[in-house]
Amino acid sequence: MRRWAEFMLAHRRLVMVFWLVVAIAGAAVSGPVSERMTTDFALPGEPGGKTAEQITETFGNGGYTAPYLVTVSYPEGRTAAGDQAGVAAAFANIRTEVPNVRILDQANTGDPAFVTKDGRTAYAMVFFQYDTSATAKIPTDDVRRALDTAKPPGTTIGVTGESVLATGSESEGPGVLIEVLIGSIGALAVLAFVFASMLAFLPLIIAAASILATFLLLLPLSELGTFSALVQFLIALIGLGVAIDYSLLVVTRWREERHRGVSNHEAVVIATRTAGHAVVFSGVTVAIGLLALLVLPVPFMRSVGVGGALIPLASVAATLTLTPAILGSVGPRWDWPRIRREDSASRSWSRWAALMVRRRWIAAAVSITALLALVGAFAGIRIGMASSDSLAKSGPAHETLATLERGGVTTGNLTPIEVLTSTGEARSAAAELGTVPGIERALVPGDAASNRAGTTVVVLIPDEETVNSKTVGTVEDVIDRAERTPGVLGVTGTGTAQIDFLNAVYGNFPMMLALIALLTYVLLVRAFRSLLLPLKAVLFNLLSMGATFGMVVVFWQQGIGSEVVFGISETGAVTFWVPLTVFAFLFGLSMDYEVFILARMREEYDASGSTTTAIVRGIGRTGRLVTSAALILFLAFAALASSPGTDLKVMATALGFGILLDATVVRSMLLPSLVSLMGRWNWYLPDWTARILRVEPSRPVAVPPEPDPAARTPVG
Template sequence: MIGHAQTGDGAFLTKDGRTEYSYAFDPRQKGFIAPNQALLEHAIAVNAPTGTTGYVTGLDPLAQTTGSSSGPGVLLETILGGLGALAVLVFVFASLLALIPLAIAVVAILTTFLVLLGVTYVADISFIVQFLVSLIGLGVAIDYSLLIVTRWREERGHGRSNHEAVLAAMDTAGRAVVFSGLTVAIGLLALVVIPVPFLRSIGFGGMLIPLVSVAVAMTLLPAILASIGPRVDWPRIRKESRASPFWTRWGRLIVRRRVVAAVSAAVILVGLAIPYVSLQIGQASSNSLATTGPAVDGLHALDAAGVPRGALTPMIVLTMSGGQTAVVQRLRGVGALFDVTATTDPADARNGTTLLLAVPQQETSNADTIDVVRQVRAALSGTPPALGVSGVGPLQLDYQAGVYGNLPYVILVIVVVTFLLLARAFRSLLLPLKAVLLNLLSLAATFGGLVLFWQWGHGSSQVFGIAPTGSITFWLPVMIFAFLFGLSMDYEVFILSRIREEYDHAGNTDAAVITGLGRTGRLVTSAALILFLAFISLASGPQTDIKVFATGLGFGILLDATVVRMLLVPALVSMFGRWNWYMPRALARVLRVPASQSGA
């Protein structure tokens, strides 16, 4: 504890002498809730003098947006997502086949958890990974199963035997699933290579999701289809012998109005991407972390007592024992600080060092308020007793320097590797280039949507009852990029793989677009809806940051599966005609695929 009793500093007392605040520092947090929060609340309730009211407030308590101590939990969120997925699968298959992708997802999730259990013996894994494995794993595994089962059903509708249908489905849809899983894993390299243990552990855990899902879909699923597949395909209300009439008509419309479709989609994406330039990377403001509850009441009490919001984000200065006075004098020259205090508690002096607190006037939540950290560091530069500065604000600056300074190079590597992988999958130079560029545009539009919805509050208040965050928490953008880059590329692979297959069969680009959309339109829409429902379940978590992450992924998936994959991609493929299939001999030789001069 650091307060008036430990420091004798009158800044911990209000001018009227009726309010006092102190700092309680927790050990390392491993979950949504600070470990001692409930103990502090109980101690205050039991020991507060008669007629006084005590509160526990701060960024961690305020992060509970409803004032509750926990969210619905991993199991309940997964069940909710699974029920939504089952409803979509029943609509898609209209038979007991709907249960097979769900069963594959259960096996994939449990297998991933078993692998993670082994990893925890050699490395630390963030608690967030359990939510990602359950909910993203649910959507990804179902998506992969959905693609294979739909193709198996189509092949049987064309008169193939069950054995032949399984082989054909694995040769076509199975190949697309492998490439899709690899693109998701490649996107997560952005988390693995950056020098932040927290995000690196999420990256390793996240990479297991698509890899295990692909392994289960490529082994267990064909075995199920080959053995009991025909028996569970009952009642066969929906037939797969013909392409979807609706999506076939949609494909014809896109081909006929391809310029209008491409321009309309581009306007939507660019319009959404414009707010992206205003993205503030920082910390969600205290106003957006909670609306009700004891923590909010405590914050309002501090406001009423005249304590600045900067008290929520103090900077902790580690100094050499005996040198506190010099450090305090230097820091009191920083005008943006509300108070600088040294503790006299022996518990805060260890190994020849002691702690100081530098409290800013404003909470260090974004680029507009973080400059006080730079001022403190500059003031302490060349002051030998000062050993370092920590806290929410310094952490943000160090994180941004360590992650976002190198992120462009990481993205470049991911883009190049993804391009080469897709060039081999599509046997084309233009299609993978277009896929990567559209994915980046879609990501920019997604971040623009986050700025509108969360940072500026055009929707967060109405949907979640949360005030504008003012910024996006510094670790979220790189996480959203890593997951969304690969997940949204899934649908590109699903659609273009089928269009490529139809072009190889008929040799006509427009006809391939129409048939490809007719065969994959319902599939991609349903798959995106399943993943979206999983993210909606994740958004029921207790923290604002989790809600931002989940809504960012959900919005990005829907935007990509509708505006990009169902409108812009087929329109551009139709516009480029034979150039889609051009593969220069030099690149073809490197990728070990046949060359094609179709665009020449």
């Protein structure tokens, strides 16, 4: 790291020019890269996925895609039964005006249940073609326009469905650029407090360079495969927080050395050798958590893993090259005005660390109890999709759904089950599957749009939405019965998508968890030259993750807080892809702070030989830094939570809460108390392990008895 810093300083002008070119190129390609991203959540190879593909190829619509529910409502005194021809013509016009749709209504199924119990509203199910391009829009406006054009005189029309309700409102949200701007303003406010000088702008420059570099790195990869549209949000907002955190660590250490009287050149070298070393291990740890997603047989999760792993790698690259170059050139001039000095540790954080050492048993017990209480809530998690009640509380889609519900139409119509059958046995299969408990009725449309190539799509309507691991049981019963029913070729729908995901992803989760834990442990053993510290870090990081998911259950699934903060009622479940994405990101991000703190503790222990001194000085030097870094990441996630989609809000709040929990309870209380309890065994690394990892062995040094932390706190 010293040689690296010397090289960066010797070529600092070239380094800055290089990053200027990278930033310009990254800005130029960010748009095209975003346009190549998709919203495809397909699960190829799974039973439901295979049937969904077959239906999509044969009929041009449906599959995993939940349909629209479109309505025609008559005024008081008129009924849909008195104008069946007008209703049928209005729905038929959708087929004429919107390509690749399949419609089920009373006209082609003969089912009178397509009229509400008051007789005033008729509705139809519209299965549409789902364009997975990130820039494509679902055909809601086209469907509404076609229905409005042909509606009977004096009637009102409505369009609802899972995809329409999921936006939460008619607004499309602030967009990625606005969210980044919001996060940047919040980060600048925190950085201004930390540095109280013009240096507050430096981490933002590093973040901008790393975000644009990530898009540039993603360009050739997007030629080789598809990437989820979720990646662009993660690059912009998590990239913002991570890059700022890494740069903040290096700049703070540089400033500390400068305020001690060290020359600018040597201060940059020391900061790169110490803080830069921690940044490398931290970045690799984050990347490991994300690359572990590659073991999952789901394309969009793999794309999140690859795209997400580029974020810490680009941030590390920018931090270890551009930061030394700028500090070596204009750093001293930017450290103005010098309102705050860094030549001594924070007295308040040092006193806090001393308190945690002195009351280590109490601190450990309180923090572990708090974490376990939240882990207990995690045991009640339901995996699935957000219920319709939580998707939208106002707007035309919500009003249309409310009209249907008042008319006795169940919300199971939002998540129908599609059964692909041979045409000759469609009616017998429908009669058999319609008797499965939890199925309200079975529909066999007679038009050409639902009968092609000798196959027919039978549609089953469940009693309630099949949106989570509890209500999806009806779908499992249908699949089980279908396997014994002649003429059935496959079952699909939103419910089968959840079952396929649970089988394909969560069945492989133990392997993913073991891989992440093992690689992280080995990496941290090498970083800290200790067997015990990395083990503690990994185990309690997992405990922190469980507590975070417990908060998600309480806040979102049970709705204790979501209504107050976001105006969204309980979701009833956590969307199936959210826990894994949160885990992959949060495991590495929260480990950042462990690396920052323990790296400084290791340094202080090597200098003093005292565990207590290492804890107090380590926390004293990193406490404000870690708190500020966590706050910056939290603000980035708060910006992400401003997106209109409920799923993104759930993911963003989970990441934000996890970061705050980790920086407060885990790193400020649990870490110092446990390190104090483990004493000199924290620093043990046997010879054989050191030889394998190619580092120096470590043995606890023989020192006088540990000083009483109640005495005067060392702050130097």
